[in-house]
Amino acid sequence: MSDRLDIVILGLSITSSWGNGHATTYRGLLRELAARGHRILFLERDVPWYAPHRDLPNPVYCETELYQSLEELRDCFADRVRRADAVIVGSYVPAGVEVGKWVTRNAGGVTAFYDIDTPVTLAKLSRGDYEYLSPDLIPAYNLYLSFTGGPTLQRLEREYGSPSALPLYCSFDPSLYYPEPQPPKWDLGYMGTYSDDRQPTLNELLVEPARNWPEGRFAVAGPQYPSSIEWPDNVTRIEHLPPAKHREFYNSQRFTLNVTRDDMIRAGYSPSVRLFEAAACGTPIISDAWDGLETIFEIGTEIFTARSREQALQILRQTDEATRLSMGNRARRRVMSEHTAAHRAEQLERYLLSARAARPDFGEPKTRDERLFSDESRCLPAGGRE
Incomplete structure (x- = not known):
């Protein structure tokens, strides 16, 4: 069994860093995953507030596709989701609950929720605010990857029923952040x-x-x-x-x-x-x-x-x-x-391989939902929208 993984990630945005700290995290992590030999597809909702501010429209280390609706996501990418070794849904993904339910029903590999906002997420859940995650969805993901460690991980497992809550802190890119001695302003x-x-x-x-x-x-x-x-x-x-x-x-x-x-x-x-x-x-x-x-x-x-x-x-x-x-x-x-991006990529790889090894049924095709494949002619060519 190969350790090279086919990974699909549905995240807030990788193409735009405008008012969006998630982009920095995704860029470093995916670049290092690709350097380790993994194949990655990043799926991003095409929203108007990021469109004028795409400072990285086509990352070289992953495929990037934009979709405009849940229907387009299902029609165009159901096969990739079903066949991937791992599918990861990030926090603050638009219509994240619907996306997560679709992923956990249809993915044939490991499923994970990647929470870049864990304390905010839990505060929202306690208020009944299910903007991108609901309590019943947490047990459906095989892994809960959290920007927060410590006692919060035990809370996610004991109170919310996560099968496995694991820390995956943010990181940085050493090629971008390093000392440049100069007189301080x-x-x-x-x-x-x-x-x-x-x-x-x-x-x-x-x-x-x-x-x-x-x-x-x-x-x-x-x-x-x-x-x-x-x-x-x-x-x-x-x-x-x-x-x-x-x-x-x-x-x-x-x-x-x-x-x-x-x-x-x-x-x-x-x-x-x-x-x-x-x-x-x-x-x-x-x-x-x-x-x-x-x-x-x-x-x-x-x-x-x-x-x-x-x-x-x-x-x-x-x-x-x-x-x-x-x-x-x-x-x-x-x-x-x-705490470099390379450290996080190695950590995530270890989590995914361990979860896959623990479940011999991972990777087996699930029941084909004909509705999800009903109109593949509507799908865009690779590269998303300009």
Whole structure:
């Protein structure tokens, strides 16, 4: 039995990184899976808000197809789903519950739900919000691949009936994120889309330190911040930074700030991709505190934590240069040894092969649903839409 897998992934978007952190994760993971010899088809709903912002319309490491409706998905890709060794459905896929039910009924191989938003997903489920996942669908997937580790994995199995909940953290691409020594433009920077629950911490750990240290230089990059926010004069606002500019941004800071969403803090064990990207650049990180952070970095030697503006200012103003550089270098060594996209691809491959080996019936064709093959002439040629 070959260890080279035919994998179908239905995800939010790989073609556009506009307002979409999923794209970075998918790009690195799929590139490394392809490097390991696996064949990948990525299926993405063709939605109008990504169409003008496709910065990677045709990745070279996978097939990419766009579909406009559930009917088109079923008509055009049912055979690929049925014959694949593994089919993975990601969080926030449009009509994700309907997609997931179709996949789990028709796939002949391993099925998995890839949750890039686990704490948000569980909070939505607790409110009865089944936007892309429902409680009854969780046991139908063979694997639940989670961006969150720790106790959440046991909760997914015990409370929601997942046959196997496994951690699959985010990762970074070492070819894109690395140190570029240069004179710093800012003492502290932050990158992230506006969210109500992150703003109080951003205010406490960056905006207020900026007000209290007029000589300091600060930056906030990201879209959707309300015009009502009054930024101090020493805070540079950058509306949007494409991925190609992320490395330069991190390398332009003496320190970078990590702020975690409330759902992630409550769940713990939910590292942001920004943590890994900044560390890969050797930029020292100041983070809010949450359970499980100590399993990712050694606090005090690989990462700083701050709970107040006073603590943030103390780090910024009193850390000597040798300590600052040493902190960044140690964090970089840590992520290079544990958190690259290659590490995640190897981990995912191991999960899928183990699940396939445990079930000898995987791969056997399921009952053919004639309706799903009723009009294959409507399918688009390879490459999706321009």
